[in-house]
Amino acid sequence: MRKNFIVYKVKYLTVILATKYSEVWDLITGLTRKINKDTDKALEQIGLSYFEFKVMCALEEEGKVPMSRIAEKYMLTKAGLTSIIDRLEEKELVRRVRSESDRRVIYVELTEKGREKLMESRKIFLNVLSSFLSKLSEDEIKELERIFSKLFS
Structure with missing residues (x-):
C-alpha cells in the first residue's frame, strides 16, 4: 500500500511540474x-x-544572403519567404541578385531605401518593446535578463 502511495505521489508531482512548465510556456x-x-x-x-x-533585420545583420538561410533562420517556408520578398521588392526595399557562381542560388540584399525604412521601423519596434518593458523596474529587467541568459546557456 505504501508503495502505491509513493507512485501516486510521484505521478501527482509530475503532473504539477508539467502544469507549471506549461503555464510558464503559455x-x-x-x-x-x-x-x-x-x-x-x-x-x-x-x-x-x-x-x-x-526579414529586413536579418538582411542588415548578414548582408547579402541566400533566401534559404533567411527561411531557415525564421522557420519560414520557401513559399512564405518568397511572398515576403516579393512584397519588399515591390516596395523597392530589397533586391534579388543571382549568384555568379551558381545560377540556382538567389541572394537578397537591402536597398538604400530599405536601409532607411529599417531605421524608421526599428524606432517603432523599440517603442513597442518600451511599452512592455517600462512596466518593470530596473531590478526586474536585470532579473529577466539573468533568467533568459540562464535559459539560453
Whole structure:
C-alpha cells in the first residue's frame, strides 16, 4: 500500500511540474504573440508587416544572403519567404541578385531605401518593446535578463 502511495505521489508531482512548465510556456509564447501583434499593428503605419521587418533585420545583420538561410533562420517556408520578398521588392526595399557562381542560388540584399525604412521601423519596434518593458523596474529587467541568459546557456 505504501508503495502505491509513493507512485501516486510521484505521478501527482509530475503532473504539477508539467502544469507549471506549461503555464510558464503559455506566458512566454503569449507575451511573444502580443509583442508581435502590437509590432505588426504599429508597423502598418509605415507599410510594413512584422515578418517583413524581421526579414529586413536579418538582411542588415548578414548582408547579402541566400533566401534559404533567411527561411531557415525564421522557420519560414520557401513559399512564405518568397511572398515576403516579393512584397519588399515591390516596395523597392530589397533586391534579388543571382549568384555568379551558381545560377540556382538567389541572394537578397537591402536597398538604400530599405536601409532607411529599417531605421524608421526599428524606432517603432523599440517603442513597442518600451511599452512592455517600462512596466518593470530596473531590478526586474536585470532579473529577466539573468533568467533568459540562464535559459539560453
